[in-house]
Amino acid sequence: MPAKASRDSVEGLVDSLLKGDKRSAGKLISLIEDDEPEAVEALARIFPHTGRAHVVGLTGPPGVGKSSLINRLVRAFRSRGKTVGVVAVDPTSPYTGGAVLGDRIRMADTGVDPGVFIRSMATRGHAGGLALATFDAVRVLDAMGSDLVFVETVGAGQSEVEIASRAHTTVVVEMPLTGDVVQTMKAGILEIGDVYVVNKVDLGNEDVLVANLKFQLEARDGWTPPIIRTAALEGRGIDDLAGAIEKHALYLDQSGGRRKREVARARLEILENVQRLLVRRVSEGSRSGRAFQNLAEDVAARRLDPHAAARKLLGSGSTAR
Numbered sequence: 001m002p003a004k005a006s007r008d009s010v011e012g013l014v015d016s017l018l019k020g021d022k023r024s025a026g027k028l029i030s031l032i033e034d035d036e037p038e039a040v041e042a043l044a045r046i047f048p049h050t051g052r053a054h055v056v057g058l059t060g061p062p063g064v065g066k067s068s069l070i071n072r073l074v075r076a077f078r079s080r081g082k083t084v085g086v087v088a089v090d091p092t093s094p095y096t097g098g099a100v101l102g103d104r105i106r107m108a109d110t111g112v113d114p115g116v117f118i119r120s121m122a123t124r125g126h127a128g129g130l131a132l133a134t135f136d137a138v139r140v141l142d143a144m145g146s147d148l149v150f151v152e153t154v155g156a157g158q159s160e161v162e163i164a165s166r167a168h169t170t171v172v173v174e175m176p177l178t179g180d181v182v183q184t185m186k187a188g189i190l191e192i193g194d195v196y197v198v199n200k201v202d203l204g205n206e207d208v209l210v211a212n213l214k215f216q217l218e219a220r221d222g223w224t225p226p227i228i229r230t231a232a233l234e235g236r237g238i239d240d241l242a243g244a245i246e247k248h249a250l251y252l253d254q255s256g257g258r259r260k261r262e263v264a265r266a267r268l269e270i271l272e273n274v275q276r277l278l279v280r281r282v283s284e285g286s287r288s289g290r291a292f293q294n295l296a297e298d299v300a301a302r303r304l305d306p307h308a309a310a311r312k313l314l315g316s317g318s319t320a321r
């Protein structure tokens with residue numbers, strides 16, 4: 001555990017970050033990941049310098065090829081002259097960044113290509129939830145000057161929706177099943193994607209899945225999600241996918257959709273932070289921490305019901321529920 005960063009060094013870290021320094025980016029993300037008090041100041045300093053990166057979320061079941069696709073996309077966008085950041089929530093994701101890299105420390109500092117920064121987030125406890133920490137890390141890469149930031153999450157339930165509400169472009173990755181099975185989409189998956197990918201087409205059997213998706217997907221706000229066939233290992237379809245992401249980015253700019261998404265995301269993040277602050281306030285060993293304990297004892301003794309206790313704790317005393 002390194003010594004806690006002082007006030008000066010947070011300022012210094014952010015200054016170097018804004019000049020594109022990857023080491024500072026890594027350190028700042030660690031502060032966020034460990035939920036250090038300095039992270040709040042760092043994020044406040046970083047925030048005015050964000051909003052330029054296009055954030056692309058990839059979601060889909062484990063093993064479908066998200067990491068492989070991102071590896072290919074990184075190269076595709078680098079060759080288009082873009083700088084790229086990657087935040088992966090799944091720490092087992094095999095990212096190369098252009099070279100074979102093993103552990104997290106080396107992943108955070110790929111060093112191979114100054115235009116690529118890859119970071120995997122640990123999935124241990126965050127007071128504000130993993131999604132909050134992940135997208136704060138995205139902000140660090142945004143401020144560093146990344147043109148695009150890819151976010152990979154394991155497609156388990158809630159996280160898919162969380163990605164969709166925060167990314168500019170949500171890419172849903174599926175793959176054809178082999179054998180005689182009827183492939184059904186997970187509930188909600190048809191509503192969240194801006195781009196659909198059918199990966200592993202080298203294994204065949206993809207036509208039914210593509211037709212199925214095509215049949216079910218509908219236009220939303222004038223955007224019909226395209227379905228892209230890819231074979232990530234061979235690099236097939238990657239240019240089409242990169243093109244679809246660029247096209248969606250352009251659509252967001254021209255339709256006013258980008259602003260709409262930013263506002264929706266801001267609402268979500270304000271609420272999350274309110275929740276985090278409240279939890280912190282009532283559970284810390286402060287005056288309200290003691291009040292919390294007393295109220296808990298009242299509820300346990302059936303002197304008070306939990307709803308009334310919550311209202312009391314918030315000090316409102318109002319009838320708001």
Ligand SMILES: Nc1nc2c(ncn2[C@@H]2O[C@H](COP(=O)(O)OP(=O)(O)O)[C@@H](O)[C@H]2O)c(=O)[nH]1
Nearest residue numbers: 062063064065066067068199200230231232233
């Ligand atoms: N045959 C085939 N295998 C692939 C393809 N894309 C990824 N894989 C393999 O599928 C496995 C899971 O890939 P990975 O990118 O880690 O999936 P993730 O869990 O969604 O990130 C790995 O063994 C990859 O090599 C593809 O297009 N075709």
Ligand SMILES: [Mg+2]
Nearest residue numbers: 066067090093
């Ligand atoms: Mg992965």
